[in-house]
Amino acid sequence: MFNTVRLATLAALLAVLIAPSPLRADDEADPLPSWNEGGVKAAILDYVARVTTEGSPDFVPAADRIATFDNDGTLWVEKPxxxxxxxxxxxxxxxxxxxxxxxxxxxxxxxxxxxxxxxxxxxxxxxxxxxxxxxxxxxxxxxxxxxxxxxxxxxxPRFKRLYTDLTYKPMIELLEYLRANGFTTFIVSGGGTAFMRAYTEPCYGVPPWQVVGSAGETEFRYWDSSPTLVKLPDLLFFDDGPGKAEGINTISGGQPVFAFGNSIGDKEMLEWTANCKGLCFMGLVHHDDAAREYAYGPESDVGRFPVELMEHALANGWNVVSMRDDWNQIFSWGEAETPGAEAGPQ
Amino acid sequence: MFNTVRLATLAALLAVLIAPSPLRADDEADPLPSWNEGGVKAAILDYVARVTTEGSPDFVPAADRIATFDNDGTLWVEKPxxxxxxxxxxxxxxxxxxxxxxxxxxxxxxxxxxxxxxxxxxxxxxxxxxxxxxxxxxxxxxxxxxxxxxxxxxxxPRFKRLYTDLTYKPMIELLEYLRANGFTTFIVSGGGTAFMRAYTEPCYGVPPWQVVGSAGETEFRYWDSSPTLVKLPDLLFFDDGPGKAEGINTISGGQPVFAFGNSIGDKEMLEWTANCKGLCFMGLVHHDDAAREYAYGPESDVGRFPVELMEHALANGWNVVSMRDDWNQIFSWGEAETPGAEAGPQ
Structure with a gap:
């Protein structure tokens, strides 16, 4: 609990501390240390600088800085x-x-x-x-x-670690970097909302109400005379493909200006993002690192990542992340410990 | 944009500034100036002090401080x-x-x-x-x-003002007070989500993704070859009565510890709140001020506010707000300007 005098002091301090200023690599700490220089990292830094600089033609008000991220294969491991x-x-x-x-x-x-x-x-x-x-x-x-x-x-089975340890460090850095720049970050997954909400806050810093997923119906009932919500077998909505755009609107009420995915299920979300009013950023994670993680995509996972998706991404200026080339570290515990590095694609 | 050194400084400052401390009326500014002393105001201040004091048996972690508010008749005028x-x-x-x-x-x-x-x-x-x-x-x-x-x-028609001017000042103060104490505030209404999202941020400081309402289906379509979302005539869900508890779970993923309503449509939300794990607070606004606003309730609006609701509220320790007695001001522009004060109930 704090009083209004403290609030005023805090507000003044915040105003000074978070006043937008162009990022200068030489005098500011690197917000994305797990990303290799150039390539997608440069595109991210440039995008954020443009949309957060007041007076810039590309400025996007903080209320419209909605960033959406697919989960499986975009924020954490989805194989095998x-x-x-x-x-x-x-x-x-x-x-x-x-x-x-x-x-x-x-x-x-x-x-x-x-x-x-x-x-x-x-x-x-x-x-x-x-x-x-x-x-x-x-x-x-x-x-x-x-x-x-x-x-x-x-x-x-391969990494012998808790699933919550298998989040991608570069993407966690990106989530934090965006939030520090006034973005609101959402998880948008074909997976179940209730399942994801059990871990998105500690893993990604994303509260339960910024999680968009497939959802089942619930029913308010007096169980043992206690008012409670019971999970029903019926599906309320399926959050994949076009359902991702629909789900984002249902839960967030907004249209993203920044979105990241890694499969055909993210195509409509990325296309809808590309059609936003302001400057937009579309990213696609390409799993091409069998040594440190897995390698699949247009070459081998034609169901979820057809050649056409990669062609569409490249033709439309989407930012394709090569896990091998763009990320110098994949997991927070470091790839030096990655088992099965010799195993290749699984 | 700000760097990690600044972030660390900010974090340290925040830790000092927002460290919980008991509210003392004599040395801190009144966070609820439009509420008369005692009664419901005292109950609110006491509740917030208990759940935000670390080490208190009633302490509720910030992540669980979910507060939900009905909209029509609870946060703004709903008559005629x-x-x-x-x-x-x-x-x-x-x-x-x-x-x-x-x-x-x-x-x-x-x-x-x-x-x-x-x-x-x-x-x-x-x-x-x-x-x-x-x-x-x-x-x-x-x-x-x-x-x-x-x-x-x-x-x-009566106040001759924009509808967005007809929000209740004491409730805006309450929303702000709760947020300053680590609560996340949600609007939960039978009204349409898309309609409310057009004004909840400027009116209540509640972003679109913390608005729970009745929602229609949408469909992702390429209109004029632009990817867009079209509103369909089908209802996705109806957010009233038991639907309010279901809607809160769908959108927020949590169970409120604090809830305010003003009609039978809020009963299940309030009951569900009363069944939360920690200390809970249930509030009901009673419209008994024909001079400054309207008078309706168990006496006259038996459809939406039956006698049984008032009895249930009183029997279960819910906090019933008398607009006449608990609020010294209703609108931000002051009741001195309220037209039709002589008109009585309408």
Whole structure:
């Protein structure tokens, strides 16, 4: 609690401290130390300087500085499986005793058996069946606790680390740099909103209300006579492809001027950003670093990253990040410790 | 743009300046000058002191300090008609030339004729027909411009002022006081999200992504080959009654510890707040000031404020605000200028 005199002092100090001034590399600390000089880093610094300089023809008022980031593959590792899908499989196993019928029913059987290859043959429909079974029938508070507890112990098969350790350091720096320059940062993912909200604040500094994802219906009920929200199996909306632009509007009410993605599911979000009123910035992460992370894209992941997406990006001036060339460090714990560096693409 | 040295300095200053300290009325400026001493004001000050004092058994971490406010009748005037309904009627008139069929079709005919009494007989279904016709078929950007322009000129029939001048000063002070104490403030209304987002930032200091309301579907389309979002006639969700708790979870991801409403549509939100983990605060605005504003409630507005709501509030320790007794000023421009003070309830 603080009083209005303190507030006035604070406001005056803030005004001095955060007054916009052009970034000079020689006298200011580097806000993006994990990014190699030139290339996309130079484009980011130039963009931010332009839109934050009052009087500049490219100036964007702080209220309009909305920046949106895809999550899987853009802010953290998405291979060999989406983290939420690993959670779903673990969750099916954890509650399978309560569902004896699953033992002989696909796709549950493959999930329980740990047969990921077979599980993936059931496609999106199979995945949705597992998501529905594991993401409904409990309160919103219970679900959040389940996810939080899982994140405390589950580890990535290659990196042998918690999934929350597998965020990309350069992107965390970028999020912080944008916020320090008056941007509001949003996560926009095909993944579940409720799943992401369990970790976006500590991982990315993004509060739950700046998370846009696929969302299920909830229902207000008096459970054990306590008013509570129960998660239902029905989908409220699916936040991928065109759904990302729609979801951003539903949750944020705005149109981004800055957006980053890494797959075809981000195309409409990036196109919509490119159509914003002011100067815009579109970024695409290209995974081309099998040694330190994974290599996939137009060459190998033609479902989610077709050649046309790369061509469209290059033709329209989108900023394509080469993880290999643009990032001198990928994880906060340093790639010196990265296991499986010799393994190549997985 | 500022560097990390500046950031460190700022962080140190902030730590000193915003360190929690108990509020002492004698040496700190009054954060709620439009509230009369004692009563609900004392309850608010006591609540905030308890939940923000580290080490107190009632301490609530800043991340959990979610405060939600109904809009119509809680933050601004809702009589004789909801502001958005006035907008809808004006909008039907404005575009009626493009819809000659409306001249002989209800409820459009009554809206065009300005026959509000008859219009209201068509109830919720009639209102929704008008809302659908006026809130879809344009881009999200176009709709926002239409609302913003309307708000610049439309005036309240009794107060002869812009609707944005009819916000309650004591509630604005409360919003600011809560935010200064680490709360995040949300608007939660049965009204349309897109309509509210056109004014919540300048009126309440609440950014668009902290507005929870009824929302229509949108569709990403290439209009004139530009990627854009088009407003559709279908409802995505209705944010009233139990829908308010559901909407808060969908948009904010959290459960409020502090909530204010003024009608039966706020009951579930307030009940859900009362069931939060920590110390909670529930407030209900009672309109009992015909001279300065309006008088309605259990006595006269039994649809939206039944006797049972007041009984439930009093039985459960909810804080009932008497506009007459608790607020020494209602509007920022002062009640000395309030016209129609002699008119009584309208």
């Amino acid at each position: 499986l989406y983290t939420q899908f690993v959670f779903v499989i673990d969750r099916v196993k954890a509650v399978s005793n309560q569902h004896p019928e699953w033992k002989n029913k696909e796709p549950f059987k493959s999930a329980i058996d740990g047969n990921t290859e077979k599980l993936l043959t059931y496609g999106e429909k199979g995945a949705m069946a597992l998501v529905t079974a594991t993401h409904s029938g409990m309160t919103t508070v219970e679900f959040n606790d389940i996810v939080s507890n899982w994140l405390k112990t589950a580890k990535h | 008609l909801y502001t958005q309904f006035v907008f809808v009627i004006d909008r039907v008139k404005a575009v009626s030339n493009q819809h000659p069929e409306w001249k002989n079709k209800e409820p459009f005919k009554s809206a065009i004729d300005g026959n509000t009494e008859k219009l209201l007989t068509y109830g919720e279904k009639g209102a929704m027909a008008l809302v659908t016709a006026t809130h879809s078929g344009m881009t999200t950007v176009e709709f926002n411009d239409i609302v913003s322009n309307w708000l610049k000129t439309a005036k309240h």
